[in-house]
Amino acid sequence: MTLTLVPGQATLETLEAIWRGTGPIRLDESARAGIEAAAKLVRDAAAGDxxxxxxxxxxxxxxxxxxxxxDTAKLQRNLILSHCCGVGQALDQATTRLMMALKLLSLGRGASGVAWETVRLLEDMLAAGVMPVVPDQGSVGASGDLAPLAHMAAAMLGEGRATHDGEELPAAEALKRAGLTPIVLGPKEGLALINGTQFSTACALVGLFGAWANARASIVTAALSTDAIMGSTAPLVDAIHTLRGHPGQIDVARAQTALMAGSEIRESHREGDTRVQDPYCIR
Structure with missing residues:
Protein backbone atom coordinates (compact mmCIF):
# COMPACT_ATOMS: atom_id res chain seq x y z
CA MET A 1 0.00 0.00 0.00
CA THR A 2 1.34 3.42 -0.98
CA LEU A 3 1.65 5.92 1.86
CA THR A 4 0.75 9.43 0.69
CA LEU A 5 2.37 12.31 2.55
CA VAL A 6 0.88 15.79 2.83
CA PRO A 7 3.60 18.32 3.75
CA GLY A 8 2.85 20.00 7.06
CA GLN A 9 0.39 17.30 8.10
CA ALA A 10 2.54 14.24 8.79
CA THR A 11 1.92 12.88 12.28
CA LEU A 12 4.37 11.10 14.54
CA GLU A 13 2.33 7.94 13.99
CA THR A 14 2.83 8.30 10.22
CA LEU A 15 6.57 8.82 10.64
CA GLU A 16 6.84 5.75 12.86
CA ALA A 17 4.97 3.72 10.24
CA ILE A 18 7.50 4.90 7.63
CA TRP A 19 10.38 3.87 9.88
CA ARG A 20 8.88 0.43 10.46
CA GLY A 21 7.54 -0.13 6.94
CA THR A 22 8.84 -0.85 3.48
CA GLY A 23 6.04 0.21 1.13
CA PRO A 24 6.09 3.01 -1.46
CA ILE A 25 5.91 6.62 -0.26
CA ARG A 26 4.56 9.46 -2.38
CA LEU A 27 3.93 13.14 -1.86
CA ASP A 28 0.34 14.19 -2.28
CA GLU A 29 -0.19 15.51 -5.81
CA SER A 30 -1.34 18.83 -4.34
CA ALA A 31 2.33 19.61 -3.54
CA ARG A 32 3.37 19.57 -7.18
CA ALA A 33 2.16 23.03 -8.19
CA GLY A 34 4.14 24.75 -5.43
CA ILE A 35 7.25 22.71 -6.14
CA GLU A 36 7.19 23.52 -9.84
CA ALA A 37 6.50 27.21 -9.23
CA ALA A 38 9.51 27.47 -6.90
CA ALA A 39 11.71 25.59 -9.38
CA LYS A 40 10.77 28.05 -12.14
CA LEU A 41 11.55 30.98 -9.87
CA VAL A 42 15.04 29.59 -9.22
CA ARG A 43 15.67 28.85 -12.91
CA ASP A 44 14.69 32.39 -13.84
CA ALA A 45 16.94 33.82 -11.12
CA ALA A 46 19.88 31.70 -12.27
CA ALA A 47 19.50 33.03 -15.79
CA GLY A 48 19.48 36.64 -14.63
CA ASP A 49 22.26 39.06 -13.78
CA ASP A 71 28.09 26.31 -14.91
CA THR A 72 25.27 26.43 -12.36
CA ALA A 73 24.51 22.72 -12.69
CA LYS A 74 28.20 21.83 -12.24
CA LEU A 75 28.30 24.09 -9.17
CA GLN A 76 25.54 22.06 -7.53
CA ARG A 77 27.11 18.72 -8.39
CA ASN A 78 30.47 19.83 -6.99
CA LEU A 79 28.75 21.04 -3.83
CA ILE A 80 27.33 17.56 -3.23
CA LEU A 81 30.54 15.66 -3.97
CA SER A 82 32.71 18.00 -1.90
CA HIS A 83 30.52 17.42 1.17
CA CYS A 84 30.57 13.62 1.01
CA CYS A 85 32.99 13.49 3.92
CA GLY A 86 31.14 11.39 6.49
CA VAL A 87 32.85 8.60 8.42
CA GLY A 88 31.84 5.69 10.62
CA GLN A 89 29.32 2.92 10.18
CA ALA A 90 26.50 3.18 7.68
CA LEU A 91 23.20 4.43 9.05
CA ASP A 92 20.72 1.57 9.27
CA GLN A 93 18.28 1.29 6.39
CA ALA A 94 15.11 1.97 8.42
CA THR A 95 16.50 5.28 9.67
CA THR A 96 17.82 6.12 6.20
CA ARG A 97 14.34 5.52 4.83
CA LEU A 98 12.87 7.85 7.44
CA MET A 99 15.48 10.50 6.63
CA MET A 100 14.56 10.35 2.93
CA ALA A 101 10.85 10.64 3.75
CA LEU A 102 11.53 13.69 5.94
CA LYS A 103 13.44 15.27 3.04
CA LEU A 104 10.45 14.57 0.80
CA LEU A 105 8.18 16.37 3.26
CA SER A 106 10.56 19.32 3.37
CA LEU A 107 10.85 19.61 -0.41
CA GLY A 108 7.11 19.15 -0.71
CA ARG A 109 6.42 22.46 0.99
CA GLY A 110 7.36 24.14 -2.29
CA ALA A 111 10.00 26.52 -0.95
CA SER A 112 13.22 24.73 -1.94
CA GLY A 113 13.34 25.31 -5.68
CA VAL A 114 13.94 21.71 -6.71
CA ALA A 115 12.50 20.20 -9.86
CA TRP A 116 9.59 17.78 -9.65
CA GLU A 117 11.81 15.15 -11.28
CA THR A 118 14.15 15.34 -8.29
CA VAL A 119 11.27 14.73 -5.90
CA ARG A 120 10.08 11.86 -8.08
CA LEU A 121 13.47 10.16 -7.96
CA LEU A 122 13.44 10.23 -4.15
CA GLU A 123 9.99 8.65 -4.24
CA ASP A 124 11.09 6.03 -6.76
CA MET A 125 14.19 5.14 -4.74
CA LEU A 126 12.03 4.59 -1.65
CA ALA A 127 9.57 2.49 -3.63
CA ALA A 128 12.33 0.38 -5.20
CA GLY A 129 14.29 -0.04 -1.97
CA VAL A 130 17.36 1.84 -3.19
CA MET A 131 18.90 3.14 0.03
CA PRO A 132 21.93 5.45 -0.04
CA VAL A 133 24.82 4.38 2.18
CA VAL A 134 25.09 7.26 4.66
CA PRO A 135 27.96 7.31 7.19
CA ASP A 136 26.61 8.01 10.66
CA GLN A 137 29.28 10.48 11.80
CA GLY A 138 30.49 13.88 10.63
CA SER A 139 29.07 17.04 9.16
CA VAL A 140 30.18 20.59 8.37
CA GLY A 141 29.84 23.50 10.77
CA ALA A 142 26.42 24.52 12.08
CA SER A 143 24.50 24.50 8.82
CA GLY A 144 22.68 21.26 9.45
CA ASP A 145 23.29 17.73 8.26
CA LEU A 146 25.41 18.70 5.28
CA ALA A 147 27.60 15.60 5.09
CA PRO A 148 24.95 12.91 5.70
CA LEU A 149 22.54 14.55 3.29
CA ALA A 150 25.32 14.94 0.73
CA HIS A 151 25.79 11.15 0.77
CA MET A 152 22.03 10.77 0.20
CA ALA A 153 22.09 13.27 -2.66
CA ALA A 154 25.21 11.71 -4.20
CA ALA A 155 23.36 8.44 -4.66
CA MET A 156 20.71 10.34 -6.59
CA LEU A 157 23.48 11.48 -8.93
CA GLY A 158 24.73 7.94 -9.36
CA GLU A 159 27.74 8.63 -7.14
CA GLY A 160 28.78 6.99 -3.89
CA ARG A 161 27.19 3.76 -2.77
CA ALA A 162 23.70 2.43 -2.17
CA THR A 163 21.97 -0.83 -1.32
CA HIS A 164 19.37 -2.64 -3.39
CA ASP A 165 17.71 -5.89 -2.34
CA GLY A 166 20.08 -6.04 0.61
CA GLU A 167 23.22 -5.80 -1.53
CA GLU A 168 25.59 -2.83 -1.32
CA LEU A 169 26.63 -1.54 -4.74
CA PRO A 170 27.94 1.55 -6.47
CA ALA A 171 24.96 3.89 -6.48
CA ALA A 172 24.85 4.01 -10.29
CA GLU A 173 24.50 0.22 -10.42
CA ALA A 174 21.86 0.16 -7.69
CA LEU A 175 19.78 2.72 -9.59
CA LYS A 176 20.23 0.80 -12.85
CA ARG A 177 19.06 -2.46 -11.27
CA ALA A 178 15.95 -0.67 -10.02
CA GLY A 179 15.29 0.79 -13.47
CA LEU A 180 16.04 4.33 -12.32
CA THR A 181 18.14 7.06 -13.91
CA PRO A 182 20.43 9.44 -11.99
CA ILE A 183 19.43 13.09 -12.05
CA VAL A 184 21.39 16.11 -13.25
CA LEU A 185 21.01 18.85 -10.68
CA GLY A 186 19.59 22.18 -11.72
CA PRO A 187 20.24 25.57 -10.09
CA LYS A 188 20.12 25.47 -6.26
CA GLU A 189 19.08 21.80 -6.16
CA GLY A 190 22.25 20.59 -4.47
CA LEU A 191 21.89 23.28 -1.84
CA ALA A 192 18.25 22.32 -1.28
CA LEU A 193 19.10 18.65 -0.85
CA ILE A 194 21.85 19.11 1.75
CA ASN A 195 20.46 22.02 3.76
CA GLY A 196 18.28 20.78 6.57
CA THR A 197 18.31 18.48 9.57
CA GLN A 198 16.56 15.39 8.23
CA PHE A 199 19.40 13.09 9.35
CA SER A 200 19.37 14.46 12.92
CA THR A 201 15.58 14.51 13.01
CA ALA A 202 15.34 10.90 11.83
CA CYS A 203 17.80 9.77 14.51
CA ALA A 204 15.93 11.75 17.18
CA LEU A 205 12.63 10.23 16.09
CA VAL A 206 14.05 6.72 16.29
CA GLY A 207 15.08 7.49 19.87
CA LEU A 208 11.59 8.76 20.58
CA PHE A 209 9.93 5.68 19.08
CA GLY A 210 12.15 3.47 21.23
CA ALA A 211 11.34 5.52 24.34
CA TRP A 212 7.63 5.12 23.64
CA ALA A 213 8.04 1.37 23.26
CA ASN A 214 9.93 1.22 26.57
CA ALA A 215 7.24 3.31 28.28
CA ARG A 216 4.47 1.05 27.03
CA ALA A 217 6.40 -2.04 28.08
CA SER A 218 7.03 -0.58 31.53
CA ILE A 219 3.30 0.01 32.08
CA VAL A 220 2.52 -3.58 31.14
CA THR A 221 5.38 -4.82 33.35
CA ALA A 222 4.10 -2.75 36.27
CA ALA A 223 0.59 -4.16 35.89
CA LEU A 224 1.89 -7.74 35.68
CA SER A 225 4.17 -7.23 38.68
CA THR A 226 1.39 -5.74 40.78
CA ASP A 227 -0.89 -8.65 39.92
CA ALA A 228 1.87 -11.21 40.49
CA ILE A 229 2.41 -10.12 44.12
CA MET A 230 -1.35 -9.81 44.63
CA GLY A 231 -0.90 -6.07 44.98
CA SER A 232 -3.48 -3.33 45.42
CA THR A 233 -4.94 -1.15 42.70
CA ALA A 234 -5.89 1.53 45.23
CA PRO A 235 -2.85 3.71 44.35
CA LEU A 236 -4.20 3.92 40.80
CA VAL A 237 -7.41 5.71 41.83
CA ASP A 238 -7.89 8.53 39.35
CA ALA A 239 -8.44 11.25 41.96
CA ILE A 240 -4.90 10.80 43.31
CA HIS A 241 -3.30 11.48 39.96
CA THR A 242 -5.62 14.24 38.74
CA LEU A 243 -4.84 16.07 41.99
CA ARG A 244 -1.15 16.11 41.04
CA GLY A 245 -2.08 17.37 37.59
CA HIS A 246 0.72 15.74 35.57
CA PRO A 247 -0.82 14.54 32.26
CA GLY A 248 1.69 11.71 31.79
CA GLN A 249 1.14 10.40 35.31
CA ILE A 250 -2.63 10.50 34.82
CA ASP A 251 -2.39 8.64 31.51
CA VAL A 252 -0.10 5.95 32.95
CA ALA A 253 -2.34 5.34 35.96
CA ARG A 254 -5.39 5.03 33.73
CA ALA A 255 -3.57 2.68 31.35
CA GLN A 256 -2.48 0.40 34.19
CA THR A 257 -5.99 0.48 35.65
CA ALA A 258 -7.40 -0.62 32.29
CA LEU A 259 -4.86 -3.44 32.02
CA MET A 260 -5.76 -4.79 35.46
CA ALA A 261 -9.53 -4.37 35.08
CA GLY A 262 -11.33 -7.67 35.68
CA SER A 263 -8.26 -9.49 37.00
CA GLU A 264 -9.30 -12.59 38.92
CA ILE A 265 -6.13 -12.34 40.98
CA ARG A 266 -6.99 -8.81 42.08
CA GLU A 267 -10.52 -9.79 42.99
CA SER A 268 -9.33 -12.80 44.98
CA HIS A 269 -7.70 -10.67 47.71
CA ARG A 270 -9.83 -7.54 47.68
CA GLU A 271 -11.47 -8.62 50.95
CA GLY A 272 -9.71 -9.90 54.04
CA ASP A 273 -6.16 -8.90 53.02
CA THR A 274 -4.33 -7.88 56.20
CA ARG A 275 -1.53 -6.01 54.42
CA VAL A 276 -1.57 -2.24 54.85
CA GLN A 277 0.40 -1.48 51.69
CA ASP A 278 2.47 -3.13 49.00
CA PRO A 279 6.28 -3.22 48.98
CA TYR A 280 7.89 0.12 48.12
CA CYS A 281 9.28 -1.15 44.80
CA ILE A 282 5.71 -1.78 43.62
CA ARG A 283 4.21 1.41 44.94
Missing part, protein backbone atom coordinates in the same frame (compact mmCIF):
# COMPACT_ATOMS: atom_id res chain seq x y z
CA UNK A 50 21.56 39.53 -10.07
CA UNK A 51 23.86 37.64 -7.72
CA UNK A 52 21.91 35.10 -5.67
CA UNK A 53 23.83 33.11 -3.09
CA UNK A 54 24.25 29.45 -3.92
CA UNK A 55 22.38 29.82 -7.20
CA UNK A 56 24.84 31.74 -9.32
CA UNK A 57 27.55 32.44 -6.75
CA UNK A 58 30.05 30.32 -4.88
CA UNK A 59 29.58 29.23 -1.27
CA UNK A 60 31.00 30.53 1.98
CA UNK A 61 34.07 32.69 1.35
CA UNK A 62 33.43 32.31 -2.38
CA UNK A 63 30.02 33.97 -2.12
CA UNK A 64 31.30 36.98 -4.05
CA UNK A 65 32.41 34.83 -6.99
CA UNK A 66 29.85 34.95 -9.81
CA UNK A 67 29.09 31.66 -11.55
CA UNK A 68 28.19 31.66 -15.24
CA UNK A 69 24.74 30.38 -16.13
CA UNK A 70 26.26 27.47 -18.06
Missing amino acids: AAIYGVNTGFGKLASVKIAAK
